[in-house]
Amino acid sequence: MAWDAWGLPERRQDLSDAQRALLTAALGVSGDLQPERDAAAVTLTESALTSAASTALAEAVGADHVHTDHDRRLRHSGGKSTPDLLRRKDSGPQQAPDAVVEPADHDQVAAVLTVCAAHRIAVVPFGGGTSVVGGVDPEPGDLTAVVTLDLGRMNALLDLDVESGTATFGAGTTGPQAEQLLAEHGLSLGHFPQSFQFATLGGFAATRSSGQASAGYGRFDDMVQRFRVVTPAGELALGQAPASAAGPDLRELFIGSEGVFGIITEVTVRVHPEPEHTVYQAWSFPDFAAGAHALRTLAQSPDKPTVLRLSDEAETGLNLALASDIGGAAPTGGCLAITTFEGDRAGAQARAGRAAALLTAAGGTALGEQPTRAWEHGRFDAPYLRDTLLRAGAIAETLETATTWQNLAHLRQSVTAALTGNLTAQGTPALVLCHISHTYPTGASLYFTVVCAQSEDPLTQWMSAKRAAGDAIVAAGGTITHHHAVGRDHRPWMAAEVGELGVAVLRAVKNTVDPDGILNPGKLIP
Numbered sequence: 001m002a003w004d005a006w007g008l009p010e011r012r013q014d015l016s017d018a019q020r021a022l023l024t025a026a027l028g029v030s031g032d033l034q035p036e037r038d039a040a041a042v043t044l045t046e047s048a049l050t051s052a053a054s055t056a057l058a059e060a061v062g063a064d065h066v067h068t069d070h071d072r073r074l075r076h077s078g079g080k081s082t083p084d085l086l087r088r089k090d091s092g093p094q095q096a097p098d099a100v101v102e103p104a105d106h107d108q109v110a111a112v113l114t115v116c117a118a119h120r121i122a123v124v125p126f127g128g129g130t131s132v133v134g135g136v137d138p139e140p141g142d143l144t145a146v147v148t149l150d151l152g153r154m155n156a157l158l159d160l161d162v163e164s165g166t167a168t169f170g171a172g173t174t175g176p177q178a179e180q181l182l183a184e185h186g187l188s189l190g191h192f193p194q195s196f197q198f199a200t201l202g203g204f205a206a207t208r209s210s211g212q213a214s215a216g217y218g219r220f221d222d223m224v225q226r227f228r229v230v231t232p233a234g235e236l237a238l239g240q241a242p243a244s245a246a247g248p249d250l251r252e253l254f255i256g257s258e259g260v261f262g263i264i265t266e267v268t269v270r271v272h273p274e275p276e277h278t279v280y281q282a283w284s285f286p287d288f289a290a291g292a293h294a295l296r297t298l299a300q301s302p303d304k305p306t307v308l309r310l311s312d313e314a315e316t317g318l319n320l321a322l323a324s325d326i327g328g329a330a331p332t333g334g335c336l337a338i339t340t341f342e343g344d345r346a347g348a349q350a351r352a353g354r355a356a357a358l359l360t361a362a363g364g365t366a367l368g369e370q371p372t373r374a375w376e377h378g379r380f381d382a383p384y385l386r387d388t389l390l391r392a393g394a395i396a397e398t399l400e401t402a403t404t405w406q407n408l409a410h411l412r413q414s415v416t417a418a419l420t421g422n423l424t425a426q427g428t429p430a431l432v433l434c435h436i437s438h439t440y441p442t443g444a445s446l447y448f449t450v451v452c453a454q455s456e457d458p459l460t461q462w463m464s465a466k467r468a469a470g471d472a473i474v475a476a477g478g479t480i481t482h483h484h485a486v487g488r489d490h491r492p493w494m495a496a497e498v499g500e501l502g503v504a505v506l507r508a509v510k511n512t513v514d515p516d517g518i519l520n521p522g523k524l525i526p
């Protein structure tokens with residue numbers, strides 16, 4: 001992965017003429033790309049790792065797997081949000097882990113935690129490093145140093161139980177690795193977040209990730225069957241049976257725990273046969289309210305799609321203005337909805353047919369399959385455009401929330417108003433786009449994309465807008481995050497989310513499993 005951007009360096013893209021023209025007309029941004037920065041020119045803070053600690057870590061994982069070189073430290077210096085990328089452009093010394101440690105298995109993770117507790121070193125678990133909330137920031141807290149624990153070597157399929165439909169992976173297995181290993185057995189996991197190419201199963205679990213096919217296969221939370229976890233206080237193996245009445249489900253302590261309670265070393269997930277057939281259907285609705293009503297009706301019906309999304313008027317219009325390949329009966333306005341139905345041929349077609357009747361009755365116009373196929377084709381490309389826009393003098397950042405169907409319109413209006421108001425007051429009026437990205441019978445998530453010109457200090461500019469949006473989300477009754485997690489960036493709103501008693505419960509758990517506070521300081525718990 002590129003050190004200063006999302007994804008593969010060779011897939012960096014220029015702006016198209018249409019994109020450049022729109023940027024200039026709508027936001028007054030010239031679109032000229034700033035030159036790329038040489039990684040070797042970035043200054044990092046000195047490594048604070050003592051030679052005694054270095055020797056002990058080398059004994060734990062092998063000397064070849066303890067790294068203090070510039071390149072490795074730089075590549076683990078943070079995640080992939082716009083603020084992360086802006087910080088990497090900074091000319092001063094940058095925060096980086098004092099070492100990057102790569103364990104091979106569960107026992108080596110346990111050995112690393114023992115060394116770090118003894119030497120008072122903070123440990124930041126690192127899967128794909130795709131966090132967009134500061135989750136992998138190398139914060140030492142009040143400890144002597146910080147190591148980033150890169151789990152990338154733990155990427156094997158450890159067990160496959162075809163009869164029960166479960167597979168156990170090393171926590172550092174990436175999305176594509178998992179799908180490839182399962183495909184050899186005709187199976188699939190079906191978890192496709194936009195960060196799929198680089199993010200890991202341990203990271204999905206630790207952040208409560210939600211993939212694009214969540215309507216059909218559920219969130220990653222729903223897929224997790226068992227965990228193996230190492231904490232500084234000992235080990236836990238959780239989830240022995242498919243269901244249990246043995247008290248509270250302690251797996252829930254580690255789903256969404258963002259590395260502050262323990263290191264997930266092995267994840268057992270539910271898998272299913274690769275779908276035989278996919279039906280693609282796109283729909284147009286006159287406006288967002290009509291589209292949201294239609295999605296609710298479908299989400300509450302037995303005929304669940306696999307993918308179900310609805311862009312608002314602004315997002316539909318912008319995508320239309322920029323896309324050359326939407327094709328088919330492309331929408332001419334209103335709101336575009338995307339659906340897919342996966343399964344055996346007859347079952348998928350039957351569900352899609354019943355859904356079509358339902359969406360038509362709710363005011364939808366069928367657009368054929370091409371807009372949905374075009375969405376699927378380009379579904380992992382948007383982050384590359386985000387980074388090009390950043391180099392072109394614009395900010396293009398996203399944020400997300402969720403609420404009940406009843407509160408959805410109010411939440412969308414509140415967040416949009418907060419973002420537009422804040423950025424206009426800063427002298428950089430913004431385009432605020434929104435889509436429904438995940439649906440449930442009781443509600444849905446809203447995913448906002450904000451595009452505006454950069455001010456002189458774009459980091460401060462965005463953090464101000466993000467604060468306004470976070471406050472608006474809380475005031476309007478939304479969750480501070482539906483799937484990006486809390487990390488460092490959403491921590492200020494955690495007390496509002498779970499209450500002071502909820503925070504105290506989290507602290508009590510932390511004190512029990514990590515009494516010296518070595519795990520991922522400064523994240524999740526205020």
Ligand SMILES: Cc1cc2nc3c(=O)[nH]c(=O)nc-3n(C[C@H](O)[C@H](O)[C@H](O)COP(=O)(O)OP(=O)(O)OC[C@H]3O[C@@H](n4cnc5c(N)ncnc54)[C@H](O)[C@@H]3O)c2cc1C
Pocket residue numbers: 006079080081124125126127128129130131132135136151171172192193194195198199200201202203204205206207208209210211212257258259260262263264265383483484485487520523
């Ligand atoms: C372009 C882009 C698109 C994205 N799209 C989506 C999306 O569609 N859906 C979605 O849900 N998220 C999305 N995200 C957010 C991010 O990809 C997810 O949060 C993902 O689940 C993180 O996985 P990772 O392996 O990269 O974890 P990391 O970023 O490495 O870590 C995330 C957090 O989990 C902790 N952690 C990681 N591994 C472990 C482990 N084994 N044990 C304990 N703690 C651990 C880390 O310390 C950190 O706090 C996106 C991010 C980007 C940059």
